[in-house]
Amino acid sequence: MTMPDTPVYDFSQGPSCPIPINEYPAVLMAHGGGGRLTQQLIERMFVPLFANEALAQLHDGAVVTIGGIRLAMSTDSYVVRPIVFPGGSIGELAVNGTVNDLAMCGARPLYLTSAFIIEEGLAMEELWQVVQAMQRAALASGVALVTGDTKVVDRGKGDKIFINTAGVGIVPPGVDIRPDRARPGDLVLVNGPIALHGMAIMSVREGLEFETEIRSDTAPLNGLVEAMIASCPDLHVLRDPTRGGVASALNEIARASGCGILLNEDAIPIPEDVRGACEILGLDPLYVANEGKLLALVPPSCADDVLAAMKNHPLGAGSVVIGKVVEEHGGFVVMKTSIGGNRVVDMLSGEQLPRIC
Amino acid sequence: MKFIDEFRDRAAAGKLAAQIRATATRPWTIMEICGGQTHTIVKYGIEELLPAELTLVHGPGCPVCVTPLELIDQAIAIALRDDVIFTSFGDMLRVPGSTRDLLSVKAERGTVRLVYSPLDAVKIAQQRPDKRVVFFAVGFETTAPPNAMAVWEARRLGLTNFSILVSHVLVPPAMEVILSSPVNRVQGFLAAGHVCAVMGTGEYLPLAAKYRVPIVVTGFEPLDILTGLLMTIRQLEEGRHEVENEYARVVRPEGNLPARRLISQVFEPVDRKWRGIGTIPCSGYRLRDEFSAYDAEKIYEVGGISAQESPLCIAGQVLQGLKKPHECSAFGHPCTPEHPLGAPMVSSEGACAAYYHFGRFASVTPPGRRIDDDSDRHYVQP
Numbered sequence: 001m002t003m004p005d006t007p008v009y010d011f012s013q014g015p016s017c018p019i020p021i022n023e024y025p026a027v028l029m030a031h032g033g034g035g036r037l038t039q040q041l042i043e044r045m046f047v048p049l050f051a052n053e054a055l056a057q058l059h060d061g062a063v064v065t066i067g068g069i070r071l072a073m074s075t076d077s078y079v080v081r082p083i084v085f086p087g088g089s090i091g092e093l094a095v096n097g098t099v100n101d102l103a104m105c106g107a108r109p110l111y112l113t114s115a116f117i118i119e120e121g122l123a124m125e126e127l128w129q130v131v132q133a134m135q136r137a138a139l140a141s142g143v144a145l146v147t148g149d150t151k152v153v154d155r156g157k158g159d160k161i162f163i164n165t166a167g168v169g170i171v172p173p174g175v176d177i178r179p180d181r182a183r184p185g186d187l188v189l190v191n192g193p194i195a196l197h198g199m200a201i202m203s204v205r206e207g208l209e210f211e212t213e214i215r216s217d218t219a220p221l222n223g224l225v226e227a228m229i230a231s232c233p234d235l236h237v238l239r240d241p242t243r244g245g246v247a248s249a250l251n252e253i254a255r256a257s258g259c260g261i262l263l264n265e266d267a268i269p270i271p272e273d274v275r276g277a278c279e280i281l282g283l284d285p286l287y288v289a290n291e292g293k294l295l296a297l298v299p300p301s302c303a304d305d306v307l308a309a310m311k312n313h314p315l316g317a318g319s320v321v322i323g324k325v326v327e328e329h330g331g332f333v334v335m336k337t338s339i340g341g342n343r344v345v346d347m348l349s350g351e352q353l354p355r356i357c
Numbered sequence: 358m359k360f361i362d363e364f365r366d367r368a369a370a371g372k373l374a375a376q377i378r379a380t381a382t383r384p385w386t387i388m389e390i391c392g393g394q395t396h397t398i399v400k401y402g403i404e405e406l407l408p409a410e411l412t413l414v415h416g417p418g419c420p421v422c423v424t425p426l427e428l429i430d431q432a433i434a435i436a437l438r439d440d441v442i443f444t445s446f447g448d449m450l451r452v453p454g455s456t457r458d459l460l461s462v463k464a465e466r467g468t469v470r471l472v473y474s475p476l477d478a479v480k481i482a483q484q485r486p487d488k489r490v491v492f493f494a495v496g497f498e499t500t501a502p503p504n505a506m507a508v509w510e511a512r513r514l515g516l517t518n519f520s521i522l523v524s525h526v527l528v529p530p531a532m533e534v535i536l537s538s539p540v541n542r543v544q545g546f547l548a549a550g551h552v553c554a555v556m557g558t559g560e561y562l563p564l565a566a567k568y569r570v571p572i573v574v575t576g577f578e579p580l581d582i583l584t585g586l587l588m589t590i591r592q593l594e595e596g597r598h599e600v601e602n603e604y605a606r607v608v609r610p611e612g613n614l615p616a617r618r619l620i621s622q623v624f625e626p627v628d629r630k631w632r633g634i635g636t637i638p639c640s641g642y643r644l645r646d647e648f649s650a651y652d653a654e655k656i657y658e659v660g661g662i663s664a665q666e667s668p669l670c671i672a673g674q675v676l677q678g679l680k681k682p683h684e685c686s687a688f689g690h691p692c693t694p695e696h697p698l699g700a701p702m703v704s705s706e707g708a709c710a711a712y713y714h715f716g717r718f719a720s721v722t723p724p725g726r727r728i729d730d731d732s733d734r735h736y737v738q739p
Contacts, residue, residue, distance in 0.1 A: 026464040275358050339370035339579045341402020346714045
C-alpha cells in the first residue's frame with residue numbers, strides 16, 4: 001500500500017531531518033496531540049525510516065504473519081495528569097488502551113507487557129492503587145500481563161508515573177479490518193456517547209469544576225468487538241477515537257481509504273453535561289478523547305446485524321449510526337449540521353487539550 | 358441543552374432563511390463584527406441558507422487577530438526571561454510574532470502557561486512568590502472586566518509579582534474606521550452581542566445616525582445570526598438605520614454597570630495599533646497611572662520593540678471586510694493554521710482559520726452563490 005502525500009526522501013547522503021528545522025526547531029505539545037502535526041511527525045520522520053508493509057497500514061496496531069498465524073501487536077504510553085480521575089486511573093487506561101488498539105485490528109488480545117517510569121517520591125499507596133487498577137482491567141479484558149520493566153527517575157523529571165504497555169493478540173481467520181477497507185455505502189457506527197474521557201480529565205484539572213461529575217468511559221472493547229465480528233465477519237474498519245477524538249479518527253480513515261465520510265450532526269450522541277462543559281470551555285466534542293468508544297465502518301448488508309449485536313453488549317447499549325461512507329469528497333469528512341448546512345470536519349491542527357492520555 | 362438547542366433548531370432556521378429570502382429584494386452587504394459570529398456562520402454552514410444577493414463580510418472582532426505584531430514580540434521578550442511565568446489564553450500562544458510564537462517559547466523554556474482566566478494567573482502569582490507572573494491581557498470590551506478584576510485583586514492581595522501586558526481594543530472606533538473608509542461597502546452591521554452585554558448599546562446610536570447604517574446587536578447561535586440578519590435586512594429594505602437588539606436575553610441597553618465601573622476605574626482610553634489596520638485613535642485601553650505597578654510594558658521596558666508584517670498577508674483587508682480570506686494569494690498555501698502568516702489564520706475565531714477549517718472544500722457547498730460568484734474556485738486547497 002502506498003501512503004498518500006508521503007514524501008520520498010533521498011537518504012544516500014545519510015538521513016536529514018525531514019521536518020525542516022526552521023519549521024519546528026523543537027517538539028511542541030501539538031506534535032503529540034493526535035492531529036495534523038502528530039501525523040506529519042509519523043509520516044515524515046518515522047515511517048520513511050522504518051518503511052515496511054505492516055507499518056505502512058498506520059493502524060492502531062500492526063498485523064504480521066508468523067507461521068500462518070496473524071499476530072497483532074500494539075504499544076502505547078500513558079502520561080495522564082491527574083493519574084486518578086472520575087471513572088478510572090492511569091492503570092485502567094494503560095491496560096484498556098492497548099487491549100483496544102489490538103481489538104481495533106480485529107485481534108483477540110492475549111498478552112501484555114508493562115513498563116513503568118516512576119518519579120522519585122510517588123506515594124507507595126498511589127502506585128499500589130494504579131497497579132491494582134491494572135490488575136482489575138487485565139482480568140476484565142482477559143489478558144495476561146507477562147513481563148515488565150521498572151525505572152525510577154529523579155523527582156521533577158517525570159509526572160508521578162508514566163506507563164507503557166505493549167500487547168499481542170491473534171487475528172481470527174477471515175477477519176480483515178483496516179482503515180483502507182472503507183467503501184462507499186458503509187455505515188459509520190459508534191457504540192455510545194462520545195467525549196466523556198477527555199471532559200472527565202478536563203473537569204478535574206485545576207480550576208475547572210462542574211456541577212455534575214463527568215466520568216471517563218475507559219473500558220476494554222475486545223468483548224464487544226468479538227460480538228460484532230461474530231455478527232459480521234466482513235467488518236471493514238474499526239477505530240477507537242482516543243486522542244484527537246471522533247473527528248481525527250474519521251479523517252484518518254477517509255485519508256487511508258480515499259473515500260469521503262458524511263456525518264449527521266443530529267445523530268452523534270453527546271451527553272448534556274459533556275456538551276455543556278464543551279460549550280463553557282470552547283471545545284468541540286468531536287475532537288475530545290474517548291477511551292471506551294469505537295467507530296465501526298460496516299457494509300450496509302450487515303449493518304442491522306452489527307448494530308443489534310452491539311446493542312446487546314453492555315458496552316454497546318447506546319450504539320447508533322452517525323454517518324456513512326460516500327464517493328464524493330474523497331479524503332474529507334463532511335458533516336450535515338444541525339441547522340441543515342454542511343461543513344468540513346477537519347483534522348485538528350494543533351492541540352485542543354493539553355495531555356489527556 | 359437549555360438556551361442552546363432552541364437556537365440551533367433546523368426548522369426554525371429554515372423558516373428564518375425563507376423570511377430573509379422573501380424580504381431581501383436587492384443585494385446587501387452586511388458585516389458581522391465578532392469573530393465568534395464568523396465562526397458560527399462557517400461552522401453551521403449558514404451561508405448556504407441565504408439568498409445569493411446577500412454578502413456577509415467578516416469584521417475585525419477577533420482579539421487574537423488584531424493584536425499587533427510588536428505586542429506578540431513584546432510578550433515573547435518577556436516570556437523568555439528566566440524569572441517570569443508568562444500566562445495567556447490558549448489562542449494567543451499560536452499567533453506568529455516576527456520570528457517565533459509563544460508556543461515555541463513554551464516548548465523551549467517552559468516559562469509559558471495556558472490559563473482559562475486572568476484570575477488563575479493571579480493565583481499562580483500567589484503560589485509562586487519566587488517568580489514574576491505576567492498575564493497577556495488581550496481582547497475587546499468583553500475581556501476587559503476580568504482583566505481589570507485581576508489587577509484589582511492583585512492590588513487587594515498586595516501582590517508585587519503580578520502584572521499584565523495590556524493590548525485592549527474597542528469595537529466602536531474600529532466600526533468608525535470601516536464606515537469612514539472611501540472604499541467601504543458595508544451597509545449594515547451585526548454588532549457583537551457579548552461586547553454589548555458589557556458596554557450596552559448606547560455607543561452605537563451616534564454611529565447609526567452619522568453613517569445612516571443599521572446596527573443590530575446579535576448573539577452567537579445560528580438562529581441569533583439569522584434573526585440578526587433578518588432584522589438588518591428589514592431595516593435596509595425599509596430605509597431605516599436604527600440600533601436594534603436581537604440578543605435581548607443577554608444584552609441590556611445600559612450593559613453591565615458594575616463591570617463598566619470597574620473598567621473605568623482600572624483602564625483609560627488610549628490610541629491603539631491594530632494588526633493590519635494601523636493606529637486608531639482612542640481605540641483601546643491602557644492601565645491608569647495608579648496601576649502602573651501592574652503594567653508589564655513599563656516593568657519590563659518592552660515598549661520600544663517594533664515589528665514588520667509579512668508582505669504576503671492581507672489580514673488588514675480581511676479584517677476590514679474588503680477581502681475574503683480565500684481571496685488572499687497565500688490562503689491555504691503557504692498560509693495554514695500550522696504555519697500562519699497572519700493572525701486570522703490562528704485563532705479559532707479568526708476569519709481565515711474559520712474558512713480553512715470549515716469552508717475549504719468546494720463541492721460540499723451547493724452550486725451557485727456562496728460568498729462571491731467565483732468563490733468556489735478558490736476554495737479547494739492548491
